[in-house]
């Protein structure tokens with residue numbers, strides 16, 4: 377299903393079956409020389425078919441199309457190898473291009489945060505990043521913060537917004553006050569901020585990235601999922617408040633005594649409909665634990681909590 381949003385700028389809605397995100401917005405900008413596609417959908421049949429249909433309706437020739445990837449998640453990059461032709465330039469950011477295949481490291485970190493060892497393999501095998509990523513990594517053209525991407529009447533500047541992933545990148549057309557936000561700013565759902573690494577603090581990175589985007593002059597935000605929005609500042613404020621509430625919820629849980637991240641995740645409130653934590657699918661436990669770790673890391677670097685190691689596993693307590 378295609379939709380024209382602005383002159384020569386279209387969205388193709390790519391379904392994500394069985395995924396709470398429901399669909400991905402792939403954006404297509406048509407120009408007389410080269411077209412630009414922004415994000416692709418999962419590497420799976422339903423996404424590929426919807427993309428083919430949308431491209432046909434828009435009369436887009438993939439031989440004249442370049443691809444920009446906002447970040448490494450498989451719902452954004454999965455089809456890139458199947459859609460790219462010999463002449464395609466594939467734009468990507470350095471940190472995400474380099475962090476492909478970091479599974480071993482993530483699994484160790486999950487184990488150290490109390491994720492049950494006997495569920496690690498299932499968590500990994502059920503992860504969309506494992507199931508629906510591109511089979512082969514194409515050659516990327518790396519873009520840095522501030523680089524320019526011109527396409528027809530659109531003149532974008534790359535705005536790097538680490539947080540949702542290490543190198544997440546948005547596109548900003550200052551003259552048109554247009555911002556292509558990937559998963560940095562979404563409305564109706566909250567971008568997932570997760571951490572499976574010892575030396576990162578993605579929630580601080582994310583909040584700093586929100587502060588930066590808050591200052592931009594924007595009339596229209598085109599996100600990677602759900603609907604477009606016009607008031608980016610109101611949404612950014614809601615996202616800041618949301619994360620402070622989540623951090624406060626973690627503090628409240630820790631008042632009862634030291635716990636590891638997996639135990640904390642099991643006591644946090646989640647928007648999914650399972651009566652008990654034990655009934656959560658293993659992939660949801662994985663996402664929840666990652667989100668808990670991100671909030672713990674944030675509180676730890678604020679000096680609000682401290683981390684100790686008991687044997688193999690980290691526990692957290694209020695300072």
Ligand SMILES: [Zn+2]
Nearest residue numbers: 447449540559
């Ligand atoms: Zn994402």
